Amino acid sequence: MSAPELVTVTIDERSVQVPKGTGIVETAAAAGIEIPVFCYEPRLGAAVGACRMCLVEVEGMPPKPQAGCTLFAQDGMVVKTARTSEMARVAQNATLEFILVNHPLDCPVCDKGGECPLQDLTFRYGPGNTRMTFDKRTFEKPIPISPAISIDRERCILCYRCTRFSESVSEDNQLVAVNRGAQTMIATFEDEPYTGAFTGNVTELCPVGALLPTQPRFEIRPWEFQAVPSVCGLCPVGCNIDVDQREGKIKRILSRNHPEVDEGWLCDKGRFGFSHLYAEDRITDPLRRVRSRGLEEISWEDALDDAERLLREANGRIAVALSGSETTEDAYALAKLVRKGLGAHTAMLPEEIGGGLDAFRAPLSAIRDAELIVVLGEDPVVERAPIVDLWLRKARRAGAEIVEIGPAGDVQIAPGTTARACRKLKSGELGDRLRASERAILIWSGGGAGGGSHLAALATDLGFADKPGCGAFFLPETANGRGVAEAWAAASDDEGPEPEPLGLLIVSGDEAAANPNVRALAEQAERVLAITMFHSLAVGWADLVLPGTSYLEREGTYVNVEGRIQRLRRTAIPPAPDELAWIAQLASRFEVELSPSPSLVFAELSERVFGGVTYEDLGEEARLPDRVPLEAAPAESADEPVPAKAPGGTLQLLRYRPLFSGAAVERVPELQFQRPAPEIELSVKDAKRLGVRRGEPVSVRSNGTSVQLRAAINKRLKAGVARIADDHARDLHPTVEVSK
Amino acid sequence: MADVIVLANADERDLRQLAEYRAVGGYTQLERVRSLEPAAIIDELNTANLRGRGGAFFPSGRKMQFIPPKEQIPKPHYVCVNADESEPGTFKDREIMNRVPHRLIEGSLIAAHAIDSQHVFIYIRGEYLDAFETLRTALDDARGAGLFNGVTVVLHRGAGAYICGEESGLLESLEGKRGQARSRPPFPAASGLYASPTLINNVETIATIPKILELGGAEYAKIGAPPDSTGTRLFCLSGNVVKGGNYELPMGITIREVIYDLGGGIPDGRALKAVIPGGSSMPILTADQIDVPLEHDALRALDTFLGAAAVIVVDDRACMVQLGLRVAQFYMHESCGKCTPCREGTRWMVQLLEAIEAGDATHSQLDLLLDVCDRILGKCLCPLGDAAAMPVASYVVKFRDEFRAHVDQGGCPFGGESSLEGLFAPVDQHTHHPVAEVPA
Amino acid sequence: MLRIFRGAGLSHRFARETGGLVVSPQPVDTLKGFGVTFKQIFKKPLTMQYPEHKRPVYPRFRGRHRLWRHENGLEKCVGCSLCAAACPADCIRVVAAENTAENRVSPGERYARIYEINMSRCIFCGYCELACPFDAITLGNEYELAEYDRDDQIYTKDMLLAEPIKKVPVADAELYDTPIPYYRAHS
Secondary structure: OOOOOEEEEEEOOEEEEEEOOOEHHHHHHHOOOOOOOOOOOHHHOOOOOOOOOOEEEEOOOOOOOEEHHHOEOOOOOEEEOOOOOHHHHHHHHHHHHHHHHOOOOOOOOOOOOOOOHHHHHHHHHOOOOOOOOOOOOOOOOOEEEEOOEEEOOOOOOOOOHHHHHHHHOOOOOOEEEEOOHHHOEEEEHHHOOOOOOOOOHHHHHOOOOOEEEOOOOOOOOHHHOEEEEEEOOOOOOOOEEEEEEEOOEEEEEEEOOOOOOOOOOOOHHHHHHHHHHHOOOEOOOOEEEEOOOEEEEOOHHHHHHHHHHHHHHHOOOEEEEOOOOOOHHHHHHHHHHHHHHHOOOEEEOOOOOOOHHHHHOOOOOHHHHOOEEEEEOOOOHHHHOHHHHHHHHHHHHOOOEEEEEEOEOOEEOOOOOHHHHHHHOOOHHHHHHHHHOOOEEEEEEOOOOHHHHHHHHHHHHHOHHHOOOOEEEEEOOOOOHHHHHHHHHHHOOOOOOOOOOOOEEEEEOHHHHHOHHHHHHHHHOOEEEEEEOEHHHHOOOOOEEEEOOOOOOOOEEEEOOOOOEEEEOOOOOOOOOOHHHHHHHHHHHOOOOOOOOHHHHHHHHHHHHOOOOOHHHHOOOOOOOOOOOOOOOOOOOOOOOOOOOOOOOOEEEEEEOOOOOOHHHHOOHHHHHHOOOOEEEEOHHHHHHHOOOOOOEEEEEEOOEEEEEEEEEOOOEOOOEEEEEHHHHOOOOOEEEEEO | OOOOOOOOOOOOOOOOOHHHHHHOOOOHHHHHHOOOOHHHHHHHHHHHOOEOOOOOOOEHHHHHHHOOOOOOOOOOOEEEEEEOOOOOOOOHHHHHHHHOHHHHHHHHHHHHHHOOOOEEEEEEOOOOHHHHHHHHHHHHHHHHOOOOOOOEEEEEEOOOOHHHHOHHHHHHHHOOOOOOOOOOOOOHHHHOHHHOOEEEEEHHHHHHHHHHHHHOHHHHHHOEEOOOEEOEEEEEEEEOOOOOEEEEEEOOOEHHHHHHHHOOOOHHHOOEEEEEOOOOOOOOEEHHHOOOEOOHHHHHHOOOOOOOOEEEEEEOOOOHHHHHHHHHHHHHHHOOOOOHHHHHHHHHHHHHHHHHHHOOOOHHHHHHHHHHHHHHOOOOOOOHHHHHHHHHHHHHHHOHHHHHHHHHHOOOOOOOOOOOOOOOOOHHHHOOOOOOOOOO | OHHHHHHHHHHHHHHHHOOOOOOOOOHHHHHHHHHHHHHHOOOOOOOOOOOOOOOOEOOOOOOOEEEOEOOOOOEOOOOOOHHHHHOOOOOEEEEEEEOOOOOOOOOOOEEEEEEEEEOOOOOOOOHHHHHOOOOOEEEOOOOOOOOOOHHHHEEOHHHHHOOOOOOOOEOOHHHHOOOOOHHHHOO
16 A cells, blocks of 8 residues: 655644645644534544534635535645634634524533533633523423433534434434424434434434433433443453443443444443343342252352362362353363363353454454455344444445345345355355455354354455455354353363263353253253352252352453454442452362462463463553464364255244343343344245235244244345244244244 | 527517427527537537526536536536525526426536536426426426437425525435535535536526527627626516516616616605615615616625525615514524524524514624624525525614614614515415425 | 740849859749739630630631522532532532432432532532532531531531531621622522
C-alpha cells in the first residue's frame, strides 16, 4: 500500500499535516484544537451536518460559517475555529443558544448530567444566560421505547445519531424521526418496542439525556461511577467494556472501543446482562445436600472439608465438566488440581476447538476490509457472535460480496452438510475467486466445525496463510471455550483411563450445569460437585454446591474468537470468594502448588501455551498474537453424521441457540422482551404446502411431544427445514410434523 | 407580444393537445437536437445566459456542464424537474404545467439529451392535482407518439412538504426517504439521486429551453435586461392588486409598471405600502422603492432578490407584524427539523412575533428578534432558514416604527382592522393534513 | 493578671540586685496578688455555664444541616448528588430513585431515596448549600451534635427533614445586618 498523500492545513494559525481527505474535525484534533460536535460520529457513516455545532470559517469559501464536519482536508486550506474567528464563535454560540431554547435544562434530574456533551460544550462555547422567555416545547416523557431504553423527547436535540445508527449500522431502520420542524421527534414505527441485538448503543451515542437505559435510572450520577476496563464474557467476541460500579455494585456497562474487535459497539446482552449478578436465586454460600431438607448452607471451612472428602473418596475416578465461561486461569487451576493432585484426566469440554485456524488469524476488523466473504454454517451469525454481524454489515455497505452457505442462505444446503459444502469450496467458481482474492474472509457459524479443522483445511488449500488480508474465523459457542481447552491441556502431559464407574463429577459453571449431556453423565456419577451461580441450577443433583462467580467478578483472561488473549478485571465484589481462591486452598491439601493470584497462575500457564506473555503485555487493549504457521496440513476431523432426511410430510428441525438465552439472560428483566418469540421458521414452499400464513398458530409434533408456535416465513430457508430457537424447541426430535 | 416565450401561443391555442403543440413547432427542437452533440445544446444555453428560474439564478448551462461524463462516473445520470412549487406567492409552474405541458416535457427531454441521461423525474407538488392530471395526459400522449426515444419519464407526486422543493430535500423524497435537506458537498451534479449525477431544474427553466433553441441563444439573450437577466419571467402578481395573475414579461420591467400598468393598481383606492418582489422568502421593498427594474442586479443593490418572481403587493391595511408572523409561521411549519438554527429559530421567531402582535413584548425583544434572524441567516444546512429569517428581518428594519407602536400601545395599532386578505393563505390552511386525494 | 506578672518580674530584679542572693519576695506583693484574686469573687463571671446557658450564634453561623420541603409537602431535594459532589469531606451519600404516581416524594422525576450526612466528617463549609440547585439543603445554626455512638452521627433524610430537636438561640439578624437568605424569602 502506498502512503497516502499528505496535505498541509492551517487551523487557527497552526499548521498541521494530515493525509488528504481527513475530516476537518480530525485535522483540527491533530493540531490540538477542538471543533465541537454533536451529530458528527464517523462510525455512523457520512457526516450530515445537522447540528451546526461545528461551524468554522474557511478562507476562500463563501463568507458564511461552514460545517466543519462535512469538510475534508485539502492542501493549503485555512480554517479558523471559534478560537480565532468571531464569525465561528458567534455561529457556535448561536447554535447552542438555539439548542437550549427548547432544552428543558433539567440537568439535576437527568442521568446524563455530568457526562453530557451538551453541558460540556455549553460551558465552553455557549451563552451564559438565556434570552428565551416563552414556553418551551413540551412532550410527554419519559416514554419507554423498549423495556431497556426510555426516551425523553424534550431533552432530544435531534442530532439524528440514533436514527443513523438504526439506519446505517444495525440496519434495522426501527428508530425514525416523525413529524417535522420543531415538533420533530424520535420514535419507533407505530410505537413498537425497539428490539434487536444492538439497541443499547443508542444510549451511548446520544449526546444528551434523551435516550437513557432504564437499568441504572436515577441510581447514580456519572461522577460517582468507578469505571473498570474489562472484557465482556458472554460471547466469543470479547468486546472491550468499561464496567461502571458504585459501592461495589455494577450499575452499567459501556463499550470501550477496541478498533480491531468491536469498534465501540456492544450488544444488548453484554450491555444489560449484568443484573443477573443480583438475581434473587444467586448462591452466596456453599451448600450441602441433606437428604431430608434438600440443600443447607454450610461454612466455607466445612465446604472445603467436604470437597476434600469427595475428591479423596472418588479415588481418581473423577470427571470435570467445563462450561467455557471459566477464565483461563480458573480452568488451569481446576485442571492442575484434578490432574496433578488426583490423577484424573477426564474432562468434558464445552466444545471442540482446535488451534488450526491460528495460521489464518486476522483481526475481526479484517471483515470490514474484505471484498469477498463466505459465511458457512447453520446458525445466524448474530446469535453466536453479534458484533461479527455488524462487521459483516459494514463490509456489505462498503461493497463486499457476502455469500452465505447454510440451510438459510444464498447457497442452500441440508442441515449437517456444512463440512461437505466447505470441502466443495476448494474447487468451483467461488473457490477460485476466494483463491484469487487478496481480501477474502471465511466464517463458520454453527456446529459440526470439527473445532475449525474443516475451515483450516479449506483456508490452507486456498492459500490464505500467505495473504495477510485473508482470514478464517470459527465462531465458538462459548466465550472462552478455546482458553479453557488450552488450559486443560496445559495442566498435565499425562493421560489416564476413563473413570469407570464415575466416582465424582465436578460441574464447573452454569452452562455445564444446564447442559443435558452433563446432566446425563451426572446420573452415572456417584457424587456431584457443582460450581454454579444460581440455586435452580444446583437443586436436586449436586451433593456439594460451591458458589460460582461471573466474568464480571473475576480477574483472569479470556481467549476470543480471533485467538486474542484479553484481560478480565474484578469489576464487582462477588458475594463469595472466587473460584481461584478456594481451588488454591484445596490444591494445597493435595500437595499441588497453586497460587491464588491470577497473574501468577497466568504466568505459569503462559510459559506453556501463550509464549510467556504477561498481564502487562496484554494491557487494556490487547494485541492480536501473530499467526502461527501450520507445521503440517491440518488433520480434518471426521464429519458429524448427517441427520437422516425427514420422511415425506415431515420437516427437519434446525435448532439454534438464541443470543438472548441462557442462565444470565433469564435473570435480567429488561432483556425478556428480546428473547425469541415462540416462532417456527418455515420455508416459503413448506408454508404454501401446509397452507400456513405468517403469524398463524401451528402445532409442531414429534414423537409424542407437541409445541404450539407461531409460523414465520423465512424466504431464505431451504425447503424441508424448520428452524426453531432452543428455548421453544425443547424436547422436539430432529424430525417434526407441522400442522395448523 | 413578441416577448412571450414560455407561454408562446398558449393564448391562441390549446397547447395541452399534442397536435396543437406540434402545429406551433413543438417537439421540432427535440428532434433537431437529438442529432446534435450535447455540448452544442449547453453552448446555446450559455449564449442565452439562461439562469435558474427557481430562485437561485444559477446559470443553467453551467449546471449541465458540472455533470461529469459517463466515463468518469459510470452510473446512470438523472434529470429531475422541480415542480414542487410551494413558496407562498408563486403559481407560475402550475400555469406552465396546465397550459404548456408539452413544452416542459420537450425541455426535459432536451435536458436529458444534453447530459446523456435516460431518466427524467418530474417531482410535482402533491396539491397540484389539476396540473398533475394535465401533465400525466400530456406524458401519455408524448409517450404514445414515440417521442421519448428510450427515455423514461416518471411523474412523482409530493406529499405536501415545502422542503421537498429544495433540491436535496426533493432527492431524498424521491428516494423514498424523509424529506430533509442534504449536506453539500457532494453536490447533486456529482452525487444526487441514488448517489448518481443529477441535474435538477425548475419547471420554468426547463420549459424555456425549447424556445431558446428555436430562437437561438444570441437572439434570446437580447430579450430582457442583459447581460445577466436575459429573457422573460412569469411574474406571479398577487396580493392587494386589482388584476393579479401570471404575466410573462421581459426582465427589467419596473415594479411600478407591473402593479399599475398591468395589474391595475391597488384596489379600493388604498395606498401602496410595500412590495415583496420574489416570493415570501425575499426581503421586502417599501413603496418608494418600486421604480426598481425587476432584474437581478438592480434588486441585489436593494438587498433583495428576484427569487421566483412572485410580486406580492401589500397595501396600507396590512399590519407588518401580522405579515411577519404569518410568514414565520409558514416557515416554522415547513422547517424539516434537521438543522438546529432553522428548527429552533423559526419557532422562537414565531413566539417573539406573537408576543409583539399581542403587545406583550418589550423594545429589547425587537432587537432580539433581529438577532435571532441574524443567528439563523447563513448558518443553516439549506436555504429554508434564510428564507424565514431574511423577510422577517427586513420587515423589522424597514417598518421598525410599526413594530415599536405594537410595543408602545401594548397591542396591534390596526386593532381588528388589519387585513392580510389576498396576501397569504391563512395559517390554518397550511396546517391541514397534506395528503391530497389520489384519483382512482 | 498583668500586675501579677509584673510583680514576678520585680521579684526577679530584686533577686538580681541583691547580688544573686535569693530571698523570698516581699509579703506585701504576695498579699496584693491575693487581693486581685479576692476581688474577682465579687465580680460577675464571664464564663457561661453550658449547657444551662447557650450563647446565641450569629444568624449565618453554619451548623447542622436541614433539608426543606415545598409548601405542598413535597421534598425540594431531587437527589441530584451535586451536594455530594461539592462536599470536600465526602460526607454526603445520596441514592436517588424515580417518583411514581403512587409514591411522589419530590416534584420532578427523581427524588433522594437515601440522603445521609456523616456529621462526624462534616467540616461545615457550606459547599453543599452553595451547590444545591433547588435550595433544598441549608446549614442551620445548631451545633450540638455530640453523640455517644459514631453510627448516630450519620443523619438520615428523615432526621434532616425534621425540625432539629436541640434548638440553639440565634442572635437577632438585625443586629448583624444579615440579608434574608433567598430560601427564606422565596419558599
